[in-house]
Amino acid sequence: MTAHYQVHGDVAVITLDNPPVNGLGLSTRQAIAQGLDRANDDPAVRAIVLIGAGKAFSGGADIKEFGSPKAYQDPNLLSLILALEHSAKPVVAAVHAVCMGGGLELALGAHYRIAAPGTKVALPEVKLGLIPGAGGTQRLPRVIGVEAALNMIVSGEPVPAEVLAGLPGQKLFDRLAGSAETLLDEALALAREVAERHARGEPLPRVRDLRCRHPHGDAYFQFARNMVGAQSKHYPAPLKCIDAVQAATTRRFDEGLAFERETFLNLMTTPVSIALRHLFVAERAASKIADVPEDTPLRPVRSVAIIGAGTMGSGIAINFLNVGLPVTLLEAKDEALQRGVAHIRSVYEGQVKKGKLTPEQAEQRLGALRTTLSYEDIRDADLVIEAVFEDMEVKRRVFEQLDAVMKPGAILATNTSTLDVNRIAAFTKRPQDVIGTHFFSPANVMKLLEVVRGDATAKDVLATIMALGKKIKKTCVVSGVCDGFIGNRMIEQYSRQAGFLLEEGCTPAQVDRAIEAFGFAMGPFRMSDLAGNDVGWYIRKRRYVEKPHLRYSKVADRLCEMGRFGQKTGAGWYDYQPGKRDAIPSPVVEQMIADYRQELGITPRAISDEEIVQRLVFALVNEGAHILEEKIAARASDIDLVYLTGYGFPAWRGGPMHYAEQFGLFNVMQAMKRFAKNPHDDAAFWQPAPLIQRLVAEGKGFAAA
Ligand code: NAI
Secondary structure (H helix, E strand, C coil), X not given: CCEEEEEECCEEEEEECCCCCCCCCHHHHHHHHHHHHHHHHCCCCCEEEEEECCCCCECCCCHHHCCCHHHHCCCCHHHHHHHHHHCCCCXXXXXXXXXXXXHHHHHXXXXXXXXXXXXXXECHHHHHCCCCCCCHHHHHHHHHCHHHHHHHHHHCCCEEHHHHHCCCCCCCCCEECCCCCCHHHHHHHHHHHHHHHHHCCCCCCCHHHCCCCCCCHHHHHHHHHHHHHHHCCCCCHHHHHHHHHHHHHHCCHHXXXXXXXXXXXXXXXXHHHHHHHHHHHHHHHHCCECCECCCCCCCCCCCEEEECCCHHHHHHHHHXXXXXXXXXXXXXXXXXXXXXXXXXXXXXXXHHHCCCCCHHXXXXXXXXXXXXXXXXXXXCCCEEEECCCCCHHHHHHHHHHHHHHCCCCCEXXXXXXXXXXXXXXXXXXXXXXXXXXXXXXXXXXXXXXXXXCCCCCCHHHHHHHHHHHHHCCCEEEEECCCCCCCHHHHHHHHHHHHHHHHHHCCCHHHXXXXXXXXXXXXXXHHHHHHHCHHHHHHHHHHHXXXXXXXXXXXXXXXXXXXXXXXXXXXXXXXXXXXXXXXXXXXXXXXXHHHHHHHHHCCCCCCCCHHHHHHHHHHHHHHHHHHHHHCCCCCCHHHHHHHHHHHCCCCHHHCCHHHHHHHHCHHHHHHHHHHHHCCCCCXXXXXXXXXXXXXXXXXXXXXXXX
């Protein structure tokens, strides 16, 4: 059963029990409805308490039911709430920890509510491209006021119960419990009190009967539309939230409810909501590893050592300091160590200036940082992350040292972005303890962590790093070992296409503009200028030797030969004014590209934005399909997460693989065939991955890969 029924004296208690967060799936809804009937039929029962077992009152809809017919099957959430409202005996909702989405809507259907301190209350549907669909937009404004409710509904952010209980005139919570432990007893006491009052003839209060007005409604909602509209360009839901809350102020309750429902159902089928729900499910799926059981015992990680205090090492350190884990930074040279510490200090000072941290918090975090030049000082660390130069010889020396000094069972991780993790593991006599942790720059900001599983990596090492990644608030995606792992292996194909586009007639600015209009945070050329054009140059030089059969545009090499490494040298694909980051199209670069075309004998042609976007995105998709087929990524949605959290792919498009599926894999393949016929594109490049060919032939999507 996903909800239990018990009678405590004269009060029936219905306990939601559907771990992890008491999702309101069909069987839970049925069990609640049955409990209500039973309580109403039992003459010995005078009142009903609805409470949640475990970690939450309820997190809302059951994600396993998303979009499936089960979600609408009776009793659906709306009818269940109606049944609560119509209960002849008073219903008290006793909420703790998490009261969100459908969980809050359910509680709003009860006659009375009591909350444990610290309960997080939210209507987060907007984050999935939706509005609340079971009365939330109509009932919440009635109990906490129009403006407070609109803020919650448009942002989707949780608000602590104490804050809501403190709002003047609020009717959301009748009482705050002393603690989560005493919540049930206090709810029982409240239930008995209200049963008594009800017996004396006091009617049962219903949220739907409360008035909902705003003194300056029209002006207020217009203001809200202006504010929200400007911030939610590609997202239809936030403005629809405003429409629905306004309806609560202008329409009768049932009409408002019908309007909310219709709006909700319309949003369900929008590409944006489909994409956002895909990513929500993807995020949860990514932490599951088929052959690593969820209850795998973890290795304790109480201290971390980092080798190399450069760009990455110092950024990585901040992640652990932020969650209270002591970090020891080890460097080859004292000077580099001081630079790393200065960087960490400046990040914390910046956060203090912005008011994100108090000076005491910053000092406390810095106080957990140690530095050393000696391996002796790190031997007891539970985890060591290597972030030294990207050079196999340097890595070899570091891992041999680590193997010699680290205590048994310590996890040895490498932050390499391109080198073979299996080879690195083989430098030690404990390859089972070696793993890749590929952070993205800036490592204290970027959400993505590619967790690279070597052939010998032990399951508990993998599970420990996944759990630790979650603790430091990263989105962890497991990648197999290959050159570039998931993200950089794909971006290389995207960059190659970007180069071909220049050869065929585009300017860097035209390419960047087109893909940024598609929704990427930054186009390939602005991005490259930011990261440093020498990074790609270094990789290409390696490729020319390792893979001489692959064609690369040499335009980017010419740029580097001119010393234009990007923002750090004040010039790259674009010009930069001293101290500024605005990319100014460069006539020098455009001339260089034109000269290069002439050398190749290419007459430039006009290339549409549509072609630019498709060539860049489908380059990602085709490589993604290879990655999937080679089982470097476990699922297509993992690839989408990598792109969303590491490469600025627009969330509202759901990631490259999702986008391709929505576009139609057949159509993707047709486009590739067209590009293969372009006079100066690389026909070999556009050979569709065998997986795509198979899925198109079978009429299936990536889920069948
Ligand atoms: P960096 O050049 O900024 O820092 C490397 C640091 O390692 C330097 O401070 C150097 O003094 C130190 N070092 C070199 N040899 C050492 C040794 N034997 N023992 C101790 N310290 C030593 O390099 P960065 O950018 O931080 O890269 C580090 C690693 O992270 C590389 O493997 C790189 O491929 C990878 N990476 C870099 C990214 C980036 O955007 N910069 C992104 C993801 C991974």
